[in-house]
Amino acid sequence: MNHTVTLSLDNVSVARGGMDVVAGVSVGLEPGDALMLTGPNGSGKTSLLRAIAGFARFSGTIAFGDGAGPRDRQDAIAAHIHYLGHETGLNRRADGLTSLFFWRDLLNPGESDAGLTPDTALQAVGLLNGPVWKMSAGQQQRLAIARLLVAPRAIWLLDEPVTALDAAGRDMLVGLCVNHRAGGGMIISSSHGLFPIENVIALSLQQADAA
Numbered sequence: 001m002n003h004t005v006t007l008s009l010d011n012v013s014v015a016r017g018g019m020d021v022v023a024g025v026s027v028g029l030e031p032g033d034a035l036m037l038t039g040p041n042g043s044g045k046t047s048l049l050r051a052i053a054g055f056a057r058f059s060g061t062i063a064f065g066d067g068a069g070p071r072d073r074q075d076a077i078a079a080h081i082h083y084l085g086h087e088t089g090l091n092r093r094a095d096g097l098t099s100l101f102f103w104r105d106l107l108n109p110g111e112s113d114a115g116l117t118p119d120t121a122l123q124a125v126g127l128l129n130g131p132v133w134k135m136s137a138g139q140q141q142r143l144a145i146a147r148l149l150v151a152p153r154a155i156w157l158l159d160e161p162v163t164a165l166d167a168a169g170r171d172m173l174v175g176l177c178v179n180h181r182a183g184g185g186m187i188i189s190s191s192h193g194l195f196p197i198e199n200v201i202a203l204s205l206q207q208a209d210a211a
């Protein structure tokens with residue numbers, strides 16, 4: 001894959017419960033960049049990720065550079081973003097492989113060969129197929145990560161993605177991120193220091209009442 005999308009945030013603020021929990025963030029990201037959001041609980045990491053993903057209102061500007069010309073923000077988000085949040089969004093009644101076929105066909109209809117096959121993606125995250133309801137928290141997180149692989153997107157938004165993972169799972173995700181960046185992909189992740197990806201742009205957020 002060769003991604004070429006850029007992303008710029010200009011003076012982005014996010015309000016929750018009537019007050020700014022993220023205030024005036026500006027950063028420009030190129031293909032291959034990784035932005036690491038750090039800060040204490042409640043400092044706005046999830047809020048900023050959700051604003052970029054289109055799930056939370058914000059003020060300021062979030063702009064994608066993709067050569068596509070002016071278009072609806074939601075279209076750009078759908079084209080370029082994967083969001084891996086605290087909730088995996090998995091169907092507990094499905095099995096792992098069926099879930100990946102579902103996500104692939106939903107996200108890239110008619111382009112089944114754009115990403116990894118569901119079988120290969122399952123192997124890449126170290127999972128055997130089985131029902132989601134039987135999977136541990138870490139196994140479910142691995143399955144959610146496999147979703148990133150079956151439908152390519154330039155920008156991966158990862159909210160504390162290693163929380164449920166063991167050491168091997170962390171290494172696996174770090175490796176996937178290295179490959180993603182080598183193909184021009186971008187990572188924006190929150191972390192409490194347990195996600196050792198290298199050459200990151202660090203952005204430390206502060207709690208609103210401590211700012």
Ligand SMILES: Nc1ncnc2c1ncn2[C@@H]1O[C@H](COP(=O)(O)OP(=O)(O)OP(=O)(O)O)[C@@H](O)[C@H]1O
Pocket residue numbers: 016017021039040041042043044045046047048190
């Ligand atoms: N739905 C909501 N309504 C009102 N306030 C909210 C809502 N969601 C989050 N907040 C507040 O926004 C602030 C930032 O929360 P956020 O989840 O973005 O922080 P975080 O840095 O991701 O925290 P953590 O490290 O605990 O995951 C917190 O003060 C939180 O109480």
